[in-house]
Amino acid sequence: MTKLNVVLDKRLSEKGVLFYHTINFDKSPHLMTVGASGSGKSYLNKLIAARCVLKIHNSKITILDFKADDYSFARGSSRLFEFNTVKLGLELAYQEFTDRLHGNHDRSFRLIVIEELGSMLAYYDKKESEAIKSMIGNMIFMGRALNFHLVLSTQRPDSNLFNAGVRDSISTIALGNLSKEGKKMLFSEFEEMTDEKHGQGSGFMLIGGAKLFSIKVPLIRNVKKLEDYIRIGLDR
Numbered sequence: 001m002t003k004l005n006v007v008l009d010k011r012l013s014e015k016g017v018l019f020y021h022t023i024n025f026d027k028s029p030h031l032m033t034v035g036a037s038g039s040g041k042s043y044l045n046k047l048i049a050a051r052c053v054l055k056i057h058n059s060k061i062t063i064l065d066f067k068a069d070d071y072s073f074a075r076g077s078s079r080l081f082e083f084n085t086v087k088l089g090l091e092l093a094y095q096e097f098t099d100r101l102h103g104n105h106d107r108s109f110r111l112i113v114i115e116e117l118g119s120m121l122a123y124y125d126k127k128e129s130e131a132i133k134s135m136i137g138n139m140i141f142m143g144r145a146l147n148f149h150l151v152l153s154t155q156r157p158d159s160n161l162f163n164a165g166v167r168d169s170i171s172t173i174a175l176g177n178l179s180k181e182g183k184k185m186l187f188s189e190f191e192e193m194t195d196e197k198h199g200q201g202s203g204f205m206l207i208g209g210a211k212l213f214s215i216k217v218p219l220i221r222n223v224k225k226l227e228d229y230i231r232i233g234l235d236r
């Protein structure tokens with residue numbers, strides 16, 4: 001079982017009760033974090049990455065940070081890729097994925113965090129960005145059995161990620177207040193609930209397209225420890 005407790009129930013936390021909404025990677029193997037600039041996506045992504053390393057035996061992470069501003073503490077780690085090396089980072093992770101597909105029996109937990117997917121796709125020309133989308137699509141479809149998991153982070157969700165069949169294997173965490181279009185794209189079935197107002201570090205989590213919760217991202221208490229875990233996961 002690969003489960004992580006990262007985000008808190010918002011309503012209960014306002015009453016002083018700390019109740020986590022579990023992210024279950026076996027049931028819903030991938031995650032998307034969405035929200036405007038400053039809403040707290042990278043803060044949450046770091047928490048998820050560090051918790052994976054802490055809680056999941058021998059888990060390895062790859063981080064692709066096109067903007068190159070959130071992981072300077074990990075520069076020099078072998079699987080941190082910044083700015084124009086992000087495509088190479090994805091290709092290396094994809095190589096491991098296809099190795100597993102073609103007979104490598106390693107099934108240790110692999111997490112690939114893609115920061116700013118929207119800007120990353122926009123940077124590359126059409127052919128290259130199609131290649132990126134196709135690698136991501138294949139990992140989304142076939143990742144579960146191979147224990148490959150994606151965290152896709154973006155200011156604006158890409159409708160390609162909502163093709164038939166994909167939606168159920170991606171849980172979504174939307175932080176801050178979403179635009180009308182964002183709500184429609186992400187949470188169309190939950191219109192009455194999504195009028196609730198949110199700020200930095202709070203929002204909605206939709207699990208496997210079925211259950212919607214109001215959530216709050218907890219405070220990082222020990223930044224140094226978090227950064228240490230992320231570095232370990234990037235190098236082991």
Ligand SMILES: Nc1ncnc2c1ncn2[C@@H]1O[C@H](COP(=O)(O)OP(=O)(O)OP(=O)(O)O)[C@@H](O)[C@H]1O
Pocket residue numbers: 035036037038039040041042043044155200201202217218219220
């Ligand atoms: N849950 C939180 N609790 C406390 N502070 C937070 C939280 N989330 C974010 N912050 C603060 O807000 C700042 C901006 O958050 P973050 O960089 O995660 O936003 P972002 O959504 O990734 O923005 P961008 O799209 O510009 O990358 C962080 O540096 C941090 O100081």
Ligand SMILES: [Mg+2]
Pocket residue numbers: 041042043070115
């Ligand atoms: Mg960010």
